[in-house]
Amino acid sequence: MLKWAVICAIIAIIAGLLGFTGVAGAAAAVAKFLFFAFIVVFLILLIAGLAAGRKVNNTINRPPL
Numbered sequence: 001m002l003k004w005a006v007i008c009a010i011i012a013i014i015a016g017l018l019g020f021t022g023v024a025g026a027a028a029a030v031a032k033f034l035f036f037a038f039i040v041v042f043l044i045l046l047i048a049g050l051a052a053g054r055k056v057n058n059t060i061n062r063p064p065l
Contacts, residue, residue: 005034 008031015024
Protein backbone atom coordinates (compact mmCIF):
# COMPACT_ATOMS: atom_id res chain seq x y z
CA MET A 1 0.00 0.00 0.00
CA LEU A 2 2.87 2.36 0.78
CA LYS A 3 4.28 1.58 -2.67
CA TRP A 4 1.07 2.83 -4.28
CA ALA A 5 1.15 5.99 -2.17
CA VAL A 6 4.69 6.71 -3.38
CA ILE A 7 3.72 6.00 -7.00
CA CYS A 8 0.74 8.38 -6.76
CA ALA A 9 2.93 11.04 -5.14
CA ILE A 10 5.45 10.75 -7.99
CA ILE A 11 2.65 11.00 -10.55
CA ALA A 12 1.35 14.09 -8.75
CA ILE A 13 4.79 15.73 -8.79
CA ILE A 14 5.35 14.98 -12.48
CA ALA A 15 1.84 16.13 -13.41
CA GLY A 16 2.33 19.29 -11.36
CA LEU A 17 5.59 20.06 -13.14
CA LEU A 18 3.92 19.58 -16.50
CA GLY A 19 0.98 21.79 -15.58
CA PHE A 20 -1.79 19.20 -15.37
CA THR A 21 -3.32 20.65 -12.22
CA GLY A 22 -6.39 18.43 -12.22
CA VAL A 23 -4.38 15.25 -12.57
CA ALA A 24 -1.81 16.45 -10.04
CA GLY A 25 -4.51 17.26 -7.48
CA ALA A 26 -6.24 13.92 -7.95
CA ALA A 27 -2.99 11.95 -7.72
CA ALA A 28 -1.92 13.90 -4.63
CA ALA A 29 -5.27 13.22 -2.97
CA VAL A 30 -4.97 9.49 -3.70
CA ALA A 31 -1.38 9.44 -2.42
CA LYS A 32 -2.38 11.23 0.77
CA PHE A 33 -5.29 8.86 1.39
CA LEU A 34 -3.17 5.75 0.77
CA PHE A 35 -0.41 7.07 3.03
CA PHE A 36 -2.75 7.65 5.96
CA ALA A 37 -4.50 4.31 5.35
CA PHE A 38 -1.07 2.65 5.46
CA ILE A 39 -0.26 4.38 8.75
CA VAL A 40 -3.56 3.24 10.32
CA VAL A 41 -3.08 -0.38 9.19
CA PHE A 42 0.55 -0.31 10.40
CA LEU A 43 -0.47 0.90 13.86
CA ILE A 44 -3.24 -1.69 14.17
CA LEU A 45 -0.88 -4.52 13.20
CA LEU A 46 1.85 -3.18 15.48
CA ILE A 47 -0.48 -3.16 18.48
CA ALA A 48 -1.80 -6.64 17.61
CA GLY A 49 1.75 -7.95 17.21
CA LEU A 50 2.85 -6.53 20.54
CA ALA A 51 -0.18 -8.02 22.29
CA ALA A 52 0.41 -11.43 20.69
CA GLY A 53 4.10 -11.29 21.55
CA ARG A 54 3.35 -10.62 25.21
CA LYS A 55 0.90 -13.51 25.31
CA VAL A 56 3.43 -15.90 23.77
CA ASN A 57 6.15 -14.63 26.12
CA ASN A 58 3.90 -15.15 29.15
CA THR A 59 3.07 -18.67 27.98
CA ILE A 60 6.74 -19.58 27.48
CA ASN A 61 7.86 -18.18 30.85
CA ARG A 62 5.05 -19.80 32.84
CA PRO A 63 6.28 -22.50 35.24
CA PRO A 64 5.19 -26.05 34.41
CA LEU A 65 2.09 -27.40 36.14
